[in-house]
Amino acid sequence: METALTALVGVRHPIVQTGMGWVAGPRLVTATAEAGALGILASATMTTDALRAAVREVKSRTDAPFGVNLRADAGDARERVRIIVEEGVRVASFALAPSRELIAELKDAGVVVVPSVGARRHAEKVAAWGADAVIVQGGEGGGHTGEVATTVLLPQVVDAVDIPVIAAGGFCDGRGLVAALAYGAAGVAMGTRFLLTSDSPVPDAVKARYLAAGVGDVTVTRAVDGLPHRMLRTEFVASLERAGRLRALTRAVRHASGFRRLSGLTWSRMLRDGVAMRRGHDLTWSQVLLAANVPMLLKAAMVDGRAESGVMASGQVAGVISDLPSCAELVGRVMGEASAILSGLSPTPPLPDAPD
Known part of the structure; x- marks a missing residue:
């Protein structure tokens, strides 16, 4: 074709x-x-x-x-x-x-x-x-x-x-x-x-979670990084949505530190990337900090297989x-x-x- x-x-x-x-x-x-x-x-x-x-x-x-x-x-x-x-x-x-x-x-x-x-x-x-x-x-x-x-x-x-x-x-x-x-x-x-x-x-094991999901199990949440993010609904995602702002930001700092070590980025480079992200998406600094959650939470599920403590990005078509x-x-x-x-x-x- x-x-x-x-x-x-x-x-x-x-x-x-x-x-x-x-x-x-x-x-x-x-x-x-x-x-x-x-x-x-x-x-x-x-x-x-x-x-x-x-x-x-x-x-x-x-x-x-x-x-x-x-x-x-x-x-x-x-x-x-x-x-x-x-x-x-x-x-x-x-x-x-x-x-x-x-x-x-x-x-x-x-x-x-x-x-x-x-x-x-x-x-x-x-x-x-x-x-x-x-x-x-x-x-x-x-x-x-x-x-x-x-x-x-x-x-x-x-x-x-x-x-x-x-x-x-x-x-x-x-x-x-x-x-x-x-x-x-x-x-x-x-x-x-x-x-x-x-x-x-x-x-x-993570693929099995996707295959078991119905269309209604694929949700959109802002709890991960402050932006609309479509993923499988799990108890972990629900816990992120229940978490207060201080707890969420504390977790974000920890994950940012983990991704910095994994990626080899310096804090100054991550700060520059955050400034660019804030400008490009019109985000608050809290949302920029929350964005540090994403790579490590995805890695927990997609690489480490820990679906219970990570997120699984997904289109509705998974259902x-x-x-x-x-x-x-x-x-x-x-x-x-x-x-x-x-x-x-x-x-x-x-x-x-x-x-x-």
């Missing part, structure tokens, strides 16, 4: 595996790329040395195109851009809108720039700055999310920009891909569906997923379903003329 997305990045299928922190490492990205979709490494939870090593590991395992996801507001964003350019990565995606200068630097090096957005005005901005495509996530998507459903947001963005639009939020099968194409998208991006594959590094295929099986299934649906769509016969 050829679309503007497959032509732009050189993959066989119009499917993107999103850059999920602690999840989208070399193992998952390689499996996705080998299946013919676009795998994206999540770099926000990696040091720069770990990022370079991860890129080289993927390149040693596959010749297929893949991408790297960056935080545009990170203090070392330019250093990470340099790694992408030096290592010949095909695609750079961004969790936040990158600056005009970062986009130009990447495009000058031949890197395809694909920011993720959650509003039409943000899509218009990055398109005007030269982005090659845009991922549009509706409110059904996991992690930080907005309030507008994909079915409303997607056509808005398709009508507003003249670059390929990739639909995210609520997709897991061939029906969703066909629906996205009908709205005018060039493909779909899926996070939770790729998290729930046999190639995902997430511990089996309709019931198996753990390999990436090859998943991509093959999605494309098979999509082809069958498209083949079954026949032209509607003309309506008879109305009687006089």
